[in-house]
Structures are given as C-alpha cells and as structure tokens.
Amino acid sequence: MSLPSAKKAVALLGAAALFLLSAFGTWQLGHGLYIKAKAELAQVLLERAWTKTLEDGKPHKAWYWADAWPVAKLEFPSLGVSQIVLSNSSGEALAFGPGHLTDSPLPGRGGTPVIAAHRDTHFSILRDIKNDERVIITTMDGTKHTYRVRQSRVVYSDNSHINPRAAGGLALVTCYPFNSTQTGPLRYVVFATIVDDLI
Amino acid sequence: MSDLSRHLSFAHHPRRWSHPLAVLAILASLSLLIVATLAQQARANTTDGLMRLDDVESGTLLLHSTEPGKYVPAPLLATDVKIDVTGLIARTRVTQHFINPGDGWVEGKYVFPLPEDSAVDTLKMVIGERVIEGQIKEKEEARRAYEEARDNGQKASLVEQQRPNVFTNSVANIGPKETIIIQIEYQQTVRRDSEAFSLRFPMVVAPRYTPRNVDPQLVDFTPGEGGWGTVIPQEPKDHLEQPPVQHPDDGPLNPVSLSVTLDVGFPLGDVVSSHHAITLTRNSDDARKANIHLAKDVVPANKDFELVWKPASMKAPTAALFKERVGDEDYLLVMLAPPSGDVLPEAKPREAILVIDNSGSMAGPSMVQAKESLLFALDRLTPRDTFNVIRFDHSMEMLFPSAVPAHGENLDVARKFVRSLEAEGGTEMLPALRAALQDRNAKDSSRVRQIVFLTDGAISNERELFTEITSGLGRSRLFTVGIGSAPNSYFMARAAEAGRGTFTHIGSEEQVTARMSELFEKLESPIMTNITATWPDGRKTESWPNPIPDLYKGEPIILSARMAEAKGTLTLQGEVAGKPWKVNMPISAGETRPGIGKLWARRKIEQLEADARIAGNWNLHDDEILQVALEHHLVSRRTSLVAIDITPSRPDSERLTRKDMPVNLPEGWEYEKVFGPATGQAVPARFAAASPRLALAVAPAPAADMAATGIALPQTATDAPALIRNGLVALLIAASLALFWWVQRRRAKA
Numbered sequence: 001m002s003l004p005s006a007k008k009a010v011a012l013l014g015a016a017a018l019f020l021l022s023a024f025g026t027w028q029l030g031h032g033l034y035i036k037a038k039a040e041l042a043q044v045l046l047e048r049a050w051t052k053t054l055e056d057g058k059p060h061k062a063w064y065w066a067d068a069w070p071v072a073k074l075e076f077p078s079l080g081v082s083q084i085v086l087s088n089s090s091g092e093a094l095a096f097g098p099g100h101l102t103d104s105p106l107p108g109r110g111g112t113p114v115i116a117a118h119r120d121t122h123f124s125i126l127r128d129i130k131n132d133e134r135v136i137i138t139t140m141d142g143t144k145h146t147y148r149v150r151q152s153r154v155v156y157s158d159n160s161h162i163n164p165r166a167a168g169g170l171a172l173v174t175c176y177p178f179n180s181t182q183t184g185p186l187r188y189v190v191f192a193t194i195v196d197d198l199i
Numbered sequence: 200m201s202d203l204s205r206h207l208s209f210a211h212h213p214r215r216w217s218h219p220l221a222v223l224a225i226l227a228s229l230s231l232l233i234v235a236t237l238a239q240q241a242r243a244n245t246t247d248g249l250m251r252l253d254d255v256e257s258g259t260l261l262l263h264s265t266e267p268g269k270y271v272p273a274p275l276l277a278t279d280v281k282i283d284v285t286g287l288i289a290r291t292r293v294t295q296h297f298i299n300p301g302d303g304w305v306e307g308k309y310v311f312p313l314p315e316d317s318a319v320d321t322l323k324m325v326i327g328e329r330v331i332e333g334q335i336k337e338k339e340e341a342r343r344a345y346e347e348a349r350d351n352g353q354k355a356s357l358v359e360q361q362r363p364n365v366f367t368n369s370v371a372n373i374g375p376k377e378t379i380i381i382q383i384e385y386q387q388t389v390r391r392d393s394e395a396f397s398l399r400f401p402m403v404v405a406p407r408y409t410p411r412n413v414d415p416q417l418v419d420f421t422p423g424e425g426g427w428g429t430v431i432p433q434e435p436k437d438h439l440e441q442p443p444v445q446h447p448d449d450g451p452l453n454p455v456s457l458s459v460t461l462d463v464g465f466p467l468g469d470v471v472s473s474h475h476a477i478t479l480t481r482n483s484d485d486a487r488k489a490n491i492h493l494a495k496d497v498v499p500a501n502k503d504f505e506l507v508w509k510p511a512s513m514k515a516p517t518a519a520l521f522k523e524r525v526g527d528e529d530y531l532l533v534m535l536a537p538p539s540g541d542v543l544p545e546a547k548p549r550e551a552i553l554v555i556d557n558s559g560s561m562a563g564p565s566m567v568q569a570k571e572s573l574l575f576a577l578d579r580l581t582p583r584d585t586f587n588v589i590r591f592d593h594s595m596e597m598l599f600p601s602a603v604p605a606h607g608e609n610l611d612v613a614r615k616f617v618r619s620l621e622a623e624g625g626t627e628m629l630p631a632l633r634a635a636l637q638d639r640n641a642k643d644s645s646r647v648r649q650i651v652f653l654t655d656g657a658i659s660n661e662r663e664l665f666t667e668i669t670s671g672l673g674r675s676r677l678f679t680v681g682i683g684s685a686p687n688s689y690f691m692a693r694a695a696e697a698g699r700g701t702f703t704h705i706g707s708e709e710q711v712t713a714r715m716s717e718l719f720e721k722l723e724s725p726i727m728t729n730i731t732a733t734w735p736d737g738r739k740t741e742s743w744p745n746p747i748p749d750l751y752k753g754e755p756i757i758l759s760a761r762m763a764e765a766k767g768t769l770t771l772q773g774e775v776a777g778k779p780w781k782v783n784m785p786i787s788a789g790e791t792r793p794g795i796g797k798l799w800a801r802r803k804i805e806q807l808e809a810d811a812r813i814a815g816n817w818n819l820h821d822d823e824i825l826q827v828a829l830e831h832h833l834v835s836r837r838t839s840l841v842a843i844d845i846t847p848s849r850p851d852s853e854r855l856t857r858k859d860m861p862v863n864l865p866e867g868w869e870y871e872k873v874f875g876p877a878t879g880q881a882v883p884a885r886f887a888a889a890s891p892r893l894a895l896a897v898a899p900a901p902a903a904d905m906a907a908t909g910i911a912l913p914q915t916a917t918d919a920p921a922l923i924r925n926g927l928v929a930l931l932i933a934a935s936l937a938l939f940w941w942v943q944r945r946r947a948k949a
Contacts, residue, residue, distance in 0.1 A: 014940075021933040029926025035919040065593065065625045067560040089913045090655065092560050102656075102690060103910050110811075110818035114910055118917045160909035165836065167818075175916035181924055187912045 035095070039121035042096035046070050046084035053140055059087070068093035071100055072107060074115065075136040081125055085137075089116045098122050104164035104171075107137045107145040112169035114162055119188070123174035126152075126190055135170065135192050147192035156185050168194040280400055280457040280504075285792045286519050286534045287389045287757055289398055294382045306349065306371045318801040319366055319834045321384035322358050324842070326373055331356050333840030335832045337825060341839035345369065348843040358383075358840035366834060386794050386801070388757065396463065400504040457504055459491040465519065468509040475504055486511070520789030522765055523796050525831075529765035530796040531786060533732075533758040535750070546724050548583035550602050550646045551576070552635045552675075555620065556654035556682075558592040562622040565683035568708055569653045572680060573617050575715045576651055579723070580605035585646070588613050591631035592624030601639050628654065632664060636671040648675040649722055650698070655683045656690045664690075668697045676700045676749065678718060696809070699748055721751040727773045727780065732758060735767025735786070743802040759799035765789070800831035808836075 042062070049062040050070040059069040068086035075082040089099030098117035105111040117123035129135075135147045147170045154176050155161055162171045169191065176188035279294040322333040331354060336344065341357060348355035349371035357369045373379060389396050461467065466486040470479055475493055482488035491506065519534040555573050557566065573588070580586055585602040586609075589595060598616050603609045635650045656679075668677060677698020679691040682705055695702040703718045705711055727750035734740035742760040750756055750773075769784045804824050811819035821837060828835035 014936075018933055018936055021929050021936075025926045025929030025931075025933060027926070028922045028929060032919040032922030032924075032926060035917050035922070039917075061625075065559065067558065067626055090560050091914065092562075094913065094915065095917070099913070101910060101913070110821075114912075116913050116915050118915050120917050120920050123915065155909070155912075157912040157914075160912050162909040162912075164910050173912050173915060175914070179920075180916075181921035183914060183916045187915065 036121060038095060039097075039118070043084060043122075046086070046097055050084050054138075054142055057140055057142075059140070062096075066096075068096070068099065070097075071140060072115075073138040074098060075138070076125060076129065076133070077136065078130070078133045079125055079128060083117075083122055085115055094118055098172075101164075101173075104162075107139050107170070108141075108143055110167060111164050112162065112166045112171055113137075114164060114171045114173060116173040119175040119178050123172065124178065126172060126174050126188060127178050129190055134195070135172070137170070146195045148195050149190055149192045152188065152190045155187050155189055157187050158185070160187065160189065162189060170194070278455045280455065282398065282400070282457075282459045284389060284398065284459065284461045284463060285794070286463065286521055286532060287396070288386060288521075288532065288792075288794065288798060289389050290384065290386045290794050291400070292382060292384045294380060297379045297381065306369065306373070317385045317387040318797050319358065319360075319383060319385045319840075320797055320832050321382075322356065322368060322840050322842070323382040324356050324368075324370065325380040326354055326370070326377060331842040333358055333842040335829055335834070335838050336841050337829070338837055338839050341841040344843060345371070345841050353843055356840075356842040358834055360834050360836055360839070386797060395507050395509050397505060397507045398459070399506075400457065456497045457493050459506060461487075461489045461491065461508065463487055463508060463510070466511040468511045470506070470508040473505040473507060477506075520784060520786065521792040521795055522786070522789040523792060523794065525796040528761055528763060528796075530799045531758075531760045531762070531765055531769075531789065532792075532795045532798060533760070533769065533771075533784070535756040535758075535771065535782075548581075548646050549585075549722065550640070550643075550648045551580060551584060551586040551605075551722075552589065552602070552648070552650045553577070553586065554589045554591070554631055554635050554650060554652045554654075555617070556592070556626065556628070556631075557590050557620045557622050557624075558626040559623050560626060560655055561682065564708065565655055566620070566622040568705055568711055569682045570617055570620060571708065571711045572653055572682070572705060572715050574614060575711060576719070577605075577610055577613055577617070579715075579719045580610070582606040586613070588616060589631050589634055590616075590620055591627060592622075593627045594624070595627070595631045595634065597634055626654075629663060629667065632667055633671070636667065636673070636675055638673050638675060641673055644674075647728070648673075649700070650675055650677045651680060651718075651722075652677060652694075653680045653682055654691070656681060661690055664694065665697055668694060672698060678703070678722065680705060680715075680718070693809075699746075701751070724751070727756075727775050730756065730771065730773040732760075733770040733772070734760065734762065735769065736762055739763065741803070743799065743806055745806070759795070759802045761796075761799055797831050797833060800827050800833055803827050804833070804835055 045062040049060040050073060052060040053070055059071070061069045067090065068088050070084045071087045072085040073082060074085050084097050086093040086097045086099045087102075089101050093099040094117060098115050100106065101114040101116060104114040107113045119126070129149055129152070131149050131151060133149045135149060137145045137147070139145065153161070160173075162173075163169075170193070172190040172192070174188050175183065176186040178188070278296075281292045283290045324331045333356060338359065342359075345355050345357040352372060354373075355369075355371040359367050359369075368381070368383070370379065389398055461470070467481070467489055470489060470491070472491070476495070478492045478494050480490040480492075482490075521532040521534075523530045553573055553576050555569055557569075561569060577586070582605060584605045586605045587602045588598040590598075598613060599609070632652075635652070638648060640646075675698070677695060678700040679695045679698070680703045681691045692702040701718070701721065703714050705714050730747040730750065732742060732747060734742065740760050740762040742758055744758075747756060747758070766787045767785075769786045771782045771784065773780050804827055807820035807824050807827075824835060825837040827833075828838040834840055
C-alpha cells in the first residue's frame, strides 16, 4: 500500500513541477514579449503626440500619466528607421522610446546631445550603423539637424568619455554587448558630428 | 492527474528511480533559471600599454604611437612643485622634465587634469635650448597656427581645454633624445571643510582617478561592410613605436621637490602635512603667514602631498582683502570667513517644508529612499521648529493647512502620512513648488524657512519652474535632494542655485543617512544670510558671484570684483543667526597679489556658462566668454594658448634651467616600487614600468566630477531577452519532460 502511495506522491510532485515549469516559462516569455510590444506600440502613440508638438511647438504627452514627452525625432535614413525621442532617460521613459539625457543639451543648443535607448528594443539598430552614415534629428521647433557618424566605442557607464559640452557632437548610447542577456556596465556609444550643409 | 499517476505506477520497476530524478531535474533547472535571471555580469578588466587622451588621469606627456589616436607616455624624470596660497587661492607652478626616448622627431601631447575651477594661464617649455611661451588665441585660430608651424618643421606648442578640468598641451617637433622641460601655472581655490583648509597635490594616480580605468575598446565599421563590425582587440604592448628606455645604475625614483608659501588671510592655527615630513617656518611678524618645505630635499613620488591648516578660533567673521591692478582697472578678492568654534551664535528655529515626489517615475528603490530621507528629516526636527509635508504626483496634497509645531502628534501624523505613500501617476511639480514657496508668515524673521524638495526631477517645464523659484523665493531657501540612480541633476542643481540652497544627491539606500545628516547639519546651523555687498562706485563694479549665496556651516565666501580704481569703502552686510552684521572695509588698503584679475575672469566665465545652461542655450554667452578669456590670457572653452618659435630666452625661474638629467630609467621602476603597493592595481605594472606618471592637480571630489569621466549613462537594456530566453528554455524543458512521460506511458502500455 505504501509503495503505490509513494508513487502517487512522486507523480503528483512531478506533475506539479511540470505545471510550475510551464507557468514560469509562459510568464517569462509573456513578460519578455510584452516589453518588446510595449516599446513598439508606444512609438505609434508618441508619433501622434509628436505631430501635435510640431504643429504648436509645445510639449504634448502621449498619454496623460506619462512622465516623459517627445522632444525630438531621430531618423536613420540609411536604415529607414525613425524614432521619437523622449524628454528624459529614466527607466520608465526608455521602455517607450529613446530618451534624451537631461545632463546634456538638446540639438541646436550647442554642446553634445546624448540620447540613450535599450539595446534590445529601439537601439538594437545601433549595431547596424556604419561610419559616415547620416543621423537626422528634428527638434520641437521643426528644425532638422543632420549629423554624420564618425566612430563607435565601448565604454563604461561611469566613465563614458562623453563630454556634453563639446561643440557640434552627438552621442547615441545603448548597452553592450548587444546579444547579452545580462545587464552590465558596458555601453556602446556612436559618436556623430554635425553636418553644416543640410542637404 | 489520477490518470497520469496510475500510468506512472505501472512503470517498470528498475526505472522507477527516474521519476524522482526527473522531478529533481525540473526543480534544479527551475532554480538555475531563477538564479540566472538574477545573475549580474562581472566587470571585465582589460588593460593595455597604449593610452588615449581620455585615459589620462595625471600630468603626462604623450608621444604619438604607430596607432592613430593612441599615445605612448614619455618617461618622467623629475618634478618641482611650488604652491603659493593667498587667502583661499592657490597658485601652483609645476616644472617637469621629460625625455623623448625615441630616435626620431616626434609630436608630443601633454595632458593634465586640474580642478574644475582652476585657471591655466601660463605655459613655458624648454626643448633643447629653445624656450617657448604660450600666447592666448581664439581656439580655431590657435589650432590652425599650430598645425601650420608643425608642418613647417617649427617647434610649436598648443594648450587647449578639453573639458573644464582636462587640458592638453601639444608639442610639435621634439628632437631625438631631447629632454623637455614643461612648466605650467594654474590657479585654483583651496578646499575648505568646516574649520580646516586643505590643499592636495596628488603625486600618485589616486584610486578615485582610476576606477577600472581601461582603454575602451574600439569598434569601427568600415563603410560598405554590410553593417558588421568588430571590436578591435587591445593591441599588444610590443607594437609601441617608442621602446622602453634603457636602465641606468641608480638614482632616486621620480624625485619631487615641493614647497608651499601660506598667506591665508587669518591667524594661522595648526599646520599639518598628512603624509610627508615637513619643515614649517612661521612668520614671526605676521601670524597669517608661513613657509613649508619638505623635510627632505626630494621625496620619491609615492604618496599624495596634503597640507591641512586651521585658523586660530575667531569671535566674529573675519574678512580679508587682496587686490591686483591689471591695465586700467583694479581687481579685488574679498574673503569672508564665517565664525567658528564655540563662539557660534545659536541657530534660529526653522520652518521646514518637506516636499516629496511620489509620481510613477519614483517607483521602486527611489520611493524607498525618498521616504527614508523624509522620515530622517522629521526625526531631526526639534520642538522649536515648525513643519509641513507636501506630496505630489499629478495631483498634490499638503498635510497641514499651514506649518505646525514639530512635536508629538503632529510628527506622528506626518510619519504615518509618509509611510503610506505609494509611487504612481504623472509628475506635476509646479503646483507643489508653488505651494511650498507660498509663505504665510513672510514677515516672520524669527524663523528661517527651508524647503527640502525630494524628487528625481522628471519634469517638463524647467523654465517655468525656474521663474517660479526666482520670483517666489522671498525668505525661503530651496534645498533639492535628488533621489535615485539617474536624477535630473542638471535641473536640481540649477534649481538649488536659483533657490539659494544646495543640491544633495542620494543614489542608494545606504547613502540616505550620511547624505541627509550632512544636509541637516547645514540646515540646522544657518550662519549668515541675506548677504549684500555695497561697492563704493555702485553699479560700475562688476562683482562675482552675484547674488551672494548664504553662508552655511564651514563655507567661506569669496567675492571677486573689478572696478576702475579701488578706493572708498565696501560695505558687507548680512545676518548672523538673525542678528544683523555689518563690515565696512576700506578697499584701498588690501595687499597686492598677482592672479586676482585672472580669478575674477575665471569666475565670470563660470557664471556665464551657468547662465547659458539655465537659459538652455549653451552657446549663449560664447562671445563674452571669448572676450574675457582673451583679455585675461586664460585657456577656456573658446580659447587656447599657442606658442610658435618665440625668441628663446631663459625663464625667470632658475628652476627652469636645464640641468643634466639622467636619460635612462632606473631598473627598478616598477609600479609597486615607485608608488607603493596600495594603488598597485590601479595601473598595470608593465605599463607603469615604462611610464610612471605624476599627477599635477588637486584632485576634485569624486562625486559630481562629470567632466573627468564623461556624462554618466543610464541602464539601457531591458530584461526582455533574458525573459524570453528563460521562458523558452522553461517551456522546452516542460515539453521534453511531458514527451518523456508520454513515451514511458506508451511503453508501459505496450
């Protein structure tokens, strides 16, 4: 009698473990996909807010509880990609789009603007950017600023070598290495410089 | 379930063990997955003998290597340091001897970090028999002139500001085996911490300068390679163009001689050198002056030189005055030391307005830190104080209709209120700021009104907020506390500046107590407020900073002013703990000191840059900065020092005379031996063996030193890839187990 009941217990435990494993897997997978989907969908809403901003030059939040609002549009003509940049780089903002680092100036105001985004969503494209390619940033007043990519570097987040006061630059930042699944101290930085002729 | 178990029970006897094993395997893989999700990537440590400009933490002469953009540090042979302290100003002259160890003519780059408030105005260089002295020019113009001279084979030198605290000096056409003597002069303010003044000359690369300071790997994409690039691995050291130098038999290792003259502006108390034996000679006629020499003529550069001096205790604030005449104008430096010691009057009670941001962006650790900080603040209030608490997200709430006494029930209610806060909603800071600034007892001078504002600063309307602060400040003072790892410190530092308070950053829970204690020590001992300076010729005098900030515990005030002629009386007025205080100072009396004009110019540039940042247009005052820098011969963001083949003439200082220097490096120049084991890990030994470096600057505080290390970057990876991977792995394991069981069941049936 004790043997079948022991078997039963083992079977029950096995089934429970199987169930837990499936549930854990579904939850993790779902959460991961949710993060990706959120990043994609938010850009649609942000695009709408940005259109309003371009019309009246004022900040518009994409949804009322948002902590960040569009401040610029980032375009990579060579990749055919455009993204709306948010006003800060908090974790909340970066979930929805690239964020402008508030310790750096906005384009058109001197210095080197710094824009960061997640390596696994919006800025996964940074690995495809080559030197001499153009990056175009439209600011809230509708002005287009054209930059040309000069070089890319891997730095530590607390020793970034990015000087926000350096004139005429642009730095796009994301985590490194691209295919890693862990967060780490390394950052991948694409440096660009402003192109005077806007052709 | 029962169905499954029945089938399982039919399983082959010898195989029965496999079921518990399978369960174990599932549990093990589950826990492994969970552990994996928590795992943190260890920081890799890579090193290499070549350097980039950005990697230099101390004064180093860099020689070009075969690899573009990378440099080899030139060996340093000897150093002489002379520091003159005048009031709170230290003028430092560093003379260093370097050598070009190679057989060719080279271009070198000398990199030196300095404190952010330092002003570089002089550079002299002896290359062989040639003395080159720098002239100030507009940045682009200077660079063009330098490059032209370089290409013509002339000796030339160029000093540029890379960042406010990092300067480079390029030297063109250094001959083979030539010894180069570089002398730079710069000015800075002395560090002051409560009663103690200190000055630091780092002789070793201090650990704070080398936080895993590695050469960043380079990723370059060749256009047309389909978007795929490679991270270029670190070049092995053997590729250096400049080989390590030969070894002589003996000789002192990187000998440094150092002397300091003190004229501190108040009667001197203790003078202590923290790490070196010194000879102190006090001036018998003047208690404010002293000379310091190292007890030994030269010391090996193995530890930082730090000098700490204290004033004899004072009964009332003491003022000091120095001046300098440049061109047609007089420049003044006024120093005001707050009272210290037991004579401090009792602080006034306070009206504390505590504001906490509980918007969605504060969710997580930030909210915990903010709540803890606020609870700490409540504990520090005394029954004499009154207080109120305001919380805001997209709505706002004021706990009491107006400030209430800080005791018993009031505090309990406040604590409960704070503990119950949860982070959600948007951030509407303006109404909360307005409410905090609204002063119901504006005329009440028996209390000081302090607003402590805890937020991460995620806001949209910076300019509106600045306007609100400057127009509504009244007698209130605004102390911003930045919470979380990436607060909008730019906004909060400026807001505190506009609110005549200070900015405190709390980055982790461990920092709450220490940082908040520091802040409250300041808040609890208001020393001097409402300080105004009335100059004899009124508005014609240009004085910085303007307006004058309050003096908190341990902080001195330094005014720099320019006027046509220094005569008449300067009236300084303020309040010490509520009692009026006034000093009349005949400004014709001050002692003449060099460098006062340059200090004035440096502070003006500083303020112009700050104004431009507040205005959001970083180029706003560029023309004015250029003009001031040119006029005062200062290196700045817009100006550089350039020297091209000026007629050689011996420098006025005999120290600069070239002496016979050993050309070779001693055998034992290994990092550990030269600098001591304490900081040995900071720089790889082989690298250091070829290039002991000597820091030139007083080290700035490690925090807020954005300019040295670059802007801090946020976390830019989501958990998504890890989550998806874990999910897929877990589902895969589940599926294979299910398959395994199913197969077993089929076999059992068969």
